[in-house]
Amino acid sequence: MSDLFRDSKISLSLADYTRDDCPLIGINARFAELSGYSASECLGRNCRFLQPEGGAGPVRERMRAFLHEEEKDHSRFVVPNVRKDGTPFLNLLYMSKLQRDGRTALILGSQFDISRANANDSEIYDRALHEDLINLKLLTEKTNWSLVTSLEALASSHAIIAQARIDP
Template sequence: MGEEDCPLVAANDRFLSITGYDRDEIIGRNCRFLQPKEGAGPVRKRMHTFLYSEGPKDEQFIVPNVRKDGTEFVNLVYMSKLVKDGETSFVLASQFDISRATAASATKYAELLTRDVRTLHDVLNPSQYDIMASYPIMANTTALIARVRLDY
């Protein structure tokens, strides 16, 4: 991966709204700053392994996080490696505050997202980017579009 320590290079308004931070406070920092002082536990190692391995291109993680104002929340993070010419150029991540989600709503969301990902895969494939569409991906549809349209 290009940058050491995977700093944020961009953030959308929803990320700022969920975390309470301003864009200029987070760009250039690794998202670890959102984790509680005692750390995120075993998920942190899983995230590191995902980012620095040749393994899957997409993964999901449930991470304890803390907003700028100190309130805790449970963050469902989807990460998708954007791979070009066999190398990870960027990692697109989407987060969802699932602190109040129910098991039923999470299951329904997963089913709908999986269906959308499969549909997009059928439309966008083939491309010069690695695109995988299976239930474990659970990546947002933006990642699939970015893999096809990323031009640098």
């Protein structure tokens, strides 16, 4: 799992669902770059600290509802966030529940800044996704998983790999 975090060009975060307030226990370099926060400033905190003063609005309730819906293992949300320097951005957040012993143990987040989405950004995302999909394919060839090239598939694929890493 550490290789997945280290090598991904996609912003990734990992939160411990079993602990009070679901604190972050892992972020990758791309997450630090996107948010402006270092790992030491993020770890141990709930990701709400990225939301603007006053909160994220109604999306926050939808995210909470998703976390309590046992039948759903992943979903996506557009969340207003604020970087460390105060710059606001729209975060397209994919959340995936990772299971341990049949219970949700971790939440894997894949974040994409969509606030300035344009053709160039789409190309950058596509290139990053393509590279991650190639790396994920190499990791999963032995299990015969097939992957689809889309943001949602990538987020789900990261979750599948992470889940495989925590399963005995």
